[in-house]
Amino acid sequence: MYNILCIITPGDNKDTIQYLFTALRALVETYQTQAYEKKVHVSAPPIPVLQMSxxxxxxxxxxxxxxxxxxxxxxxxxxxxxxxxxxxxxxxxxxxxxxxxxxxxxxxxxxxxxxxxxxxxxxxxxxxxxxxxx
CATH class of the missing domain: 3.90.100.10 (Orn/Lys/Arg decarboxylase, C-terminal domain)
Known part of the structure; x- marks a missing residue:
């Protein structure tokens, strides 16, 4: 797994947020032994010139x-x-x-x-x- 994006909205409540936390904890427990840190250094791209719309x-x-x-x-x-x-x-x-x-x-x-x-x-x-x- 590379990234996870979790979005909490005004439509969520205490129960749905707790469900998310429980799922994240389960992911950590399941994959913790396989996890490793990979540092990636990439700079920001240059701002291109607009030739036409x-x-x-x-x-x-x-x-x-x-x-x-x-x-x-x-x-x-x-x-x-x-x-x-x-x-x-x-x-x-x-x-x-x-x-x-x-x-x-x-x-x-x-x-x-x-x-x-x-x-x-x-x-x-x-x-x-x-x-x-x-």
Whole structure:
């Protein structure tokens, strides 16, 4: 198990909160001998530059290219590390070398990077570059 997110809302009461605590205690007792601490150091991603609005990117022509070759291109997809779920970049933002290194660092650290249509993280949809008319 990697993470657990527990949310207590105004709809909960003493009984439901106690039920949660009981379940968490049971998890600790069950997996305590298998647990180990894994320190992961990953920095915050750079703030990307918005080239076009996400709406404009959504309606633009796109092409699929290798993710490793996407630096300088405008993304047509979102990608994030979850948790926390904050996008590294969204459609319309310029993909930077720093963002690609951030993605690689998170993958190497074993963190779940997701959001691309290609779950293997090998390719990405980017805005098709316009060619000059001759």
């Amino acid at each position: 996400p709406r404009e990117a959504f309606y633009s022509d796109t092409e699929v290219i290798p993710l490793k070759e996407a630096s300088g291109r405008v993304s047509a997809e979102s990608i994030m590390v979850y948790p926390p779920g904050i996008p590294i970049f969204i459609p319309g933002e310029i993909i930077s070398d720093e963002s690609l290194r951030y993605i690689e660092a998170n993958v190497a650290a074993g963190l779940p990077v997701q959001g691309l249509e290609d779950e293997s993280l090998k390719t990405i949809h980017v805005i098709k570059e316009m060619q000059a008319i001759r």
